[in-house]
Amino acid sequence: MMSPARPARWHLTSLWGPVAALLVALAIVLGGVSPASAHAELVSTDPEEGAVVETAPAEVTLTFNEPVRLTSQQIAVYDAEGDPVDASAGANGPAVTVTLPGAADLADGTYVVSWNVLSGDGHPISGALTFSVGAPSASVSAPPAPETSxxxxxxxxxxxxxxxxxxxxxxxxxxxxxxxxxxxxxxxxxxxxxxxxxxxxxxxxxxxxxxxxxxxxxxxxxxxxxxxxxxxxxxxxxxxxxxxxxxxxxxxxxxxxxxxxxxxxxxxxxxxxxxxxxxxxxxxxxxxxxxxxxxxxxxxxxxxxxxxxxxxxxxxxxxxxxxxxxxxxxxxxxxxxxxxxxxxxxxxxxxxxxxxxxxxxxxxxxxxxxxxxxxxxxxxxxxxxxxxxxxxxxxxxxxxxxxxxxxxxxxxxxxxxxxxxxxxxxxxxxxxxxxxxxxxVNQSPRPAPVTVASGATGVEAATIGDDLRVLAVMDPRRTGTNTLLVQVQDAAGDPYDPPTAPTVEVRSDELDLGAVAVRSIAAGTYRGELVVPRVGEWDVQVSIRLSRFDNPVTTVTLTIRP
CATH class of the missing domain: 1.20.1630 (Formate dehydrogenase/DMSO reductase fold)
Known part of the structure; x- marks a missing residue:
């Protein structure tokens, strides 16, 4: 006969299994997120995002934090109006190289590289790189969105x-x-x-x-x-x-x-x-x-x-x-x-x-x-x-x-x-x-990549004289050191070289930063550096000496963000 007073000692041990399992579960959930869930990330580009270069690059390089593969969707390049530009791409490990065979013939303005690659785990990731040749365009059209399942x-x-x-x-x-x-x-x-x-x-x-x-x-x-x-x-x-x-x-x-x-x-x-x-x-x-x-x-x-x-x-x-x-x-x-x-x-x-x-x-x-x-x-x-x-x-x-x-x-x-x-x-x-x-594991742990949207690029324009206009933009349009780009265009919208470099002065209602030294970097395009101390609207005054008696002046207003 079985003694009713005999304790079931094995049950004392039985809880160690569930308790240990519980601890393992908490460790896995709270601490053990497998790196297999992380998708590739774009870590650098050449040119850099938003850069303004003097001449069009023959190649654009996208570097990721791990090897990537190209997909059936080709990497494409578009101008500011959204028209495609001749380009080809190839991947080698973490680097994707976009070749621009007609780089020498690219006009000044903004260009968008729309890319779509495959992570090591088979997840497609996409994004866009924007850069400008000479000076940014006044507006940019968004490239077509990549196809998704x-x-x-x-x-x-x-x-x-x-x-x-x-x-x-x-x-x-x-x-x-x-x-x-x-x-x-x-x-x-x-x-x-x-x-x-x-x-x-x-x-x-x-x-x-x-x-x-x-x-x-x-x-x-x-x-x-x-x-x-x-x-x-x-x-x-x-x-x-x-x-x-x-x-x-x-x-x-x-x-x-x-x-x-x-x-x-x-x-x-x-x-x-x-x-x-x-x-x-x-x-x-x-x-x-x-x-x-x-x-x-x-x-x-x-x-x-x-x-x-x-x-x-x-x-x-x-x-x-x-x-x-x-x-x-x-x-x-x-x-x-x-x-x-x-x-x-x-x-x-x-x-x-x-x-x-x-x-x-x-x-x-x-x-x-x-x-x-x-x-x-x-x-x-x-x-x-x-x-x-x-x-x-x-x-x-x-x-x-x-x-x-x-x-x-x-x-x-x-x-x-x-x-x-x-x-x-x-x-x-x-x-x-x-x-x-x-x-x-099918989600990206990073926010979705920023894509290029249609709209303003921060470039402002004003007429000067009878048939000229001036475009101006600051980068990054925030307090601190900024690059000032000024371009003079003729009536057809092509860069125009005046007889002498324009005189550029920057001021607001409360501060006058005085003249900004600018140098020519391309046809009709000038670059200068300045430190903007506060947010708000700043007037960029541009004067161009066209002749001994003709010295038109115009003002372009740019906004500096926080």
């Missing part, structure tokens, strides 16, 4: 990503659970059969998801639709996705081969662990960890990050399917839960060490939490983690006392059921967490 493609992409992550992490996590957590001395044929069946289904979903990601990435990266998948497929543009899918398929195949209804022997255990590791290497190949230094360390961190998620998800699901069957088997249950606790605690230490730093580095600033869709999704992950923390508190102060007071088979059975329910809720929350992560 419809919402249907984005929905399919997100669904496939979520299915891939859940399937991969669940299959790999169950493999680790079978190999390292569930005691080999316990046959548990029915439980092992259920675990193997679930592992097989999860592996199938993960493998199918990663295979489908290849054609979806091909059309999404080119801004096309699903019906274009055959014509748009280019193995070179999705090489990383192909290798990633290959690793996942290989690893999950090994996992399915090693999962049996009987306790695993050394060969099966090796297949389970090696297959899980190979499969979990796949996502790092389509991420951006290679763009951060030191790349090998951060790629390893990326693998550890997804491995920790697999340990938690697979462990919790494994516990849900095993705890009830282990009720009354104190030694085996304690061994199972202590092993899971040890693995989860190790994952906690590793993930916590680098998580907070990487989250801050990817977002770039704390403001990124509320200024980007990426930040809001990250806040959603944190919110789910807080719910999991509340469940952990419930376990500590309500479930644990009930477990400690359990006596007799019936009480132990009910206590095991209570623990199983809370673990099951945590597993469901992790699936939700992975769903948010699936959308998160």
């Amino acid at each position: 419809s919402w249907a493609v984005e929905v399919v992409r997100d669904v496939v990503t979520v299915a891939s992550l859940v399937g991969l992490l669940l299959a790999a996590g169950l493999a680790i659970f079978l190999a390292r957590v569930l005691p080999g001395s316990w046959d548990g044929t029915d439980t092992r059969r259920r675990l193997r069946r679930l592992l097989t289904y999860a592996a199938g979903a993960g493998a199918a998801g990663f295979v489908l990601q290849v054609p979806v990435a091909a059309v999404y990266g080119q801004g096309l639709e699903l019906v274009d998948v055959v014509s748009a497929f280019d193995a070179g543009s999705v090489l990383n996705e192909l290798v990633s899918a290959g690793l996942v398929l290989l690893g999950l195949g090994m996992v399915v081969r090693g999962a049996r209804t009987a306790p695993p022997d050394p060969t099966d255990r090796a297949l389970l662990l090696a297959g899980a590791l190979v499969a979990l290497l796949g996502p790092s190949l389509v991420g951006h960890t290679r763009a951060f230094a030191p790349a090998p360390v951060l790629v390893a961190w990326d693998v550890i990050h997804v491995t920790a998620g697999a340990v938690w998800l697979g462990g919790l699901v494994g516990l849900v399917l095993s705890l009830r069957a282990l009720a009354g088997r104190e030694v085996l249950a304690a061994q199972t839960l202590s092993r899971f606790s040890t693995i989860a605690a190790f994952a906690l230490v590793v993930v916590s060490a680098a998580g907070a730093f990487l989250a801050w580095r990817i977002l770039g600033s704390w403001a990124g939490f509320v200024e980007t869709a990426y930040g809001w999704l990250l806040l959603a992950k944190i919110g789910i983690a807080l719910v999991v923390a509340a469940i952990g508190g419930w376990n500590r102060w309500r479930t644990l006392p009930a477990v400690q007071a359990a006596a007799g088979f019936g009480d132990r059975e009910r206590a095991a059921a209570a623990v199983t329910r809370t673990v099951r809720v945590e597993a469901v929350l992790l699936v939700a967490l992975l769903g948010v992560t699936g959308f998160l």
Whole structure:
């Protein structure tokens, strides 16, 4: 007869698994944002954004923070009126070079380089670079917007990503659970059969998801639709996705081969662990960890990050399917839960060490939490983690006392059921967490790039004399040092060289900055430097000596912003 006073000691250990898993989850969510979510960024251009150059450059260089690829949408150059300019482009690592074969024939004015490239993870990014030759144009027309895939493609992409992550992490996590957590001395044929069946289904979903990601990435990266998948497929543009899918398929195949209804022997255990590791290497190949230094360390961190998620998800699901069957088997249950606790605690230490730093580095600033869709999704992950923390508190102060007071088979059975329910809720929350992560990895952690809009460029004009006019602009139009550009044009709008350089003076209602020394930089175009001490309207007075008796004067009013 079973003594009713005998406490179920294994239940004291049972909470260490969920508690350690909770800590791992919080570390992953609050600190461990994988660098695989960060997209390429434009870090420099030549000429610089808004620059005014004396002669048209033969090449324009765009430099990104990681290697990029060109898409089927060509990089295009437009003049101020929106008319295309002959150009060609090529990519070499992080640099994209735009060649202007007719640079010598480009007229003075503003030009826009509209670019569209592919990040290392297959995400298209776009933007525009504006520069001026001689002097800026009075207004600029916005270039055509790059083609983007419809919402249907984005929905399919997100669904496939979520299915891939859940399937991969669940299959790999169950493999680790079978190999390292569930005691080999316990046959548990029915439980092992259920675990193997679930592992097989999860592996199938993960493998199918990663295979489908290849054609979806091909059309999404080119801004096309699903019906274009055959014509748009280019193995070179999705090489990383192909290798990633290959690793996942290989690893999950090994996992399915090693999962049996009987306790695993050394060969099966090796297949389970090696297959899980190979499969979990796949996502790092389509991420951006290679763009951060030191790349090998951060790629390893990326693998550890997804491995920790697999340990938690697979462990919790494994516990849900095993705890009830282990009720009354104190030694085996304690061994199972202590092993899971040890693995989860190790994952906690590793993930916590680098998580907070990487989250801050990817977002770039704390403001990124509320200024980007990426930040809001990250806040959603944190919110789910807080719910999991509340469940952990419930376990500590309500479930644990009930477990400690359990006596007799019936009480132990009910206590095991209570623990199983809370673990099951945590597993469901992790699936939700992975769903948010699936959308998160498809979002850029940076604000959308600034595009050129039609409108004023800060250039103001005034007539001078009978058939001339003067254009003037300051750059950057803010307090402090500014570059003043003045251009004289004839009635046809072409630059006009007066007999002598114009005299330029700058003043406001309260301050007179006096004459500004200007020098000729191109036909009819003059440049000078000055320091503007305050915001507001400033009058630029230009006088031109056309002859001994003809010295017309005009004033152009420019606005200096804060």
